[in-house]
Amino acid sequence: MKRNSHAGKALNGGFGATLFSNDELEEIHLATLEVLENTGVFVEDPEAVELFKNGGAKVNPENKIVKLQPYMVEEAIASAPSKLFLAGRNPENDVILESNRVGFTTFGEGVKVRDPYTGELRVPT
Numbered sequence: 001m002k003r004n005s006h007a008g009k010a011l012n013g014g015f016g017a018t019l020f021s022n023d024e025l026e027e028i029h030l031a032t033l034e035v036l037e038n039t040g041v042f043v044e045d046p047e048a049v050e051l052f053k054n055g056g057a058k059v060n061p062e063n064k065i066v067k068l069q070p071y072m073v074e075e076a077i078a079s080a081p082s083k084l085f086l087a088g089r090n091p092e093n094d095v096i097l098e099s100n101r102v103g104f105t106t107f108g109e110g111v112k113v114r115d116p117y118t119g120e121l122r123v124p125t
Contacts, residue, residue: 033070040067087114 020028040058043049043066053059058067083098112121 033073036068036073037070038067040065042066081116085114087112 040060043052043064049059049061049064049066052066052068056069056072059065083096086095086097088094111124113124114120115122
């Protein structure tokens with residue numbers, strides 16, 4: 001079965017819109033780091049709270065607020081893949097997410113994901 005490697009990519013060059021300058025993007029990133037460090041984020045799932053705690057995040061178990069140090073966020077960003085392949089039931093509906101592709105979808109979560117360690121399809125966690 002041949003997969004659609006061009007899904008989500010305009011082969012004619014497409015168009016672009018620059019909404020923020022690089023300096024503005026950096027300001028947004030730094031402000032986000034500040035919010036995650038000082039305000040934190042509500043994490044409802046107990047397993048996720050435990051994972052954050054074991055990873056070194058500051059966790060308030062009463063209100064389930066997790067606070068992340070900037071280095072934790074930066075390491076997570078650096079370890080994220082630059083490309084994500086979402087396989088459709090029909091290869092024509094495959095989507096590749098990366099910096100130069102724009103795509104639109106009506107769903108908010110994957111039904112199946114390919115495990116990066118085993119290569120097997122599995123339910124997302």
